[in-house]
Amino acid sequence: MTTTHKPLLAGRPVNRIGFGAMQLEKAPHAVGLLREARDAGVDHIDTAQFYDGVNTLIRDALAPYPDNLVLATKVGAERDAAGQLIPAQRPEQLRAQVEANLNELGADSVAVVNLRRLDTPPGIIAESDQLVDLDSQLVELSALRDAGKVAAIGLSNVSETQLQQALPAGIACVQNSYSVLDRSAEPVLDLCAKHGIAWVPFFPLGSAFERLPSVADDPTVRAIASELGATPSQVGLAWLLQHYENTLLIPGTSNPVHLKENLAAGELRLGAGAIERLKARSAA
Numbered sequence: 001m002t003t004t005h006k007p008l009l010a011g012r013p014v015n016r017i018g019f020g021a022m023q024l025e026k027a028p029h030a031v032g033l034l035r036e037a038r039d040a041g042v043d044h045i046d047t048a049q050f051y052d053g054v055n056t057l058i059r060d061a062l063a064p065y066p067d068n069l070v071l072a073t074k075v076g077a078e079r080d081a082a083g084q085l086i087p088a089q090r091p092e093q094l095r096a097q098v099e100a101n102l103n104e105l106g107a108d109s110v111a112v113v114n115l116r117r118l119d120t121p122p123g124i125i126a127e128s129d130q131l132v133d134l135d136s137q138l139v140e141l142s143a144l145r146d147a148g149k150v151a152a153i154g155l156s157n158v159s160e161t162q163l164q165q166a167l168p169a170g171i172a173c174v175q176n177s178y179s180v181l182d183r184s185a186e187p188v189l190d191l192c193a194k195h196g197i198a199w200v201p202f203f204p205l206g207s208a209f210e211r212l213p214s215v216a217d218d219p220t221v222r223a224i225a226s227e228l229g230a231t232p233s234q235v236g237l238a239w240l241l242q243h244y245e246n247t248l249l250i251p252g253t254s255n256p257v258h259l260k261e262n263l264a265a266g267e268l269r270l271g272a273g274a275i276e277r278l279k280a281r282s283a284a
């Protein structure tokens with residue numbers, strides 16, 4: 001893992017490639033993988049209480065937490081009695097989720113809490129009493145920040161208009177679906193760049209489940225990877241790092257080999273020709 005520039009997250013400098021913990025739900029060697037990531041320089045872990053059991057794995061692997069480790073969690077959804085993911089957007093539900101995250105992580109506070117909005121896909125959609133205005137949610141999260149439960153507030157799955165609305169609350173980062181092949185969130189990224197907000201793309205390589213284009217299967221990406229002696233996934237991640245200096249990546253995996261490959265993407269530099277070819281591909 002290289003790159004000397006360290007963007008700020010919750011006011012703290014972090015390496016640009018972190019770790020997304022979602023895939024650890026069913027990983028047989030999750031504790032070992034988390035420790036391997038830590039030892040490799042990962043200092044930013046993205047999690048959520050609704051990732052069934054993952055927070056407990058993080059606690060078992062890494063607590064007591066080192067001072068340089070930034071833990072970011074998400075709120076806005078929860079599991080029902082059957083284990084299905086359902087919306088949980090009301091302010092009192094957000095507060096309860098923050099408390100549940102802290103309890104599972106064994107922590108008094110968390111560096112970042114990301115509010116996952118459920119207005120549009122991908123994923124579940126809020127309906128009925130779960131249609132909550134953004135300002136009410138931000139008031140509750142700001143109170144939790146004032147109380148020291150969280151250090152900073154982030155947003156996930158939001159529009160440019162929603163980010164603009166939220167700016168007075170102080171936004172540390174934005175997580176939206178985004179990749180070299182799916183740049184529909186570019187206006188949100190542009191607003192992040194204008195205000196120096198960290199950009200944390202999810203589905204950075206696409207997702208078959210959500211029917212997003214697969215970066216690793218794209219012919220242009222694969223050709224560039226072959227030329228550089230890299231994997232297609234590394235090309236996709238390297239493009240994201242070069243596209244905006246305050247991008248933070250949280251690729252998730254349950255495979256130690258893929259973990260090393262993801263971290264090595266920080267050492268890959270794409271030349272001007274490759275960037276132009278990928279720019280043309282993203283506009284196709």
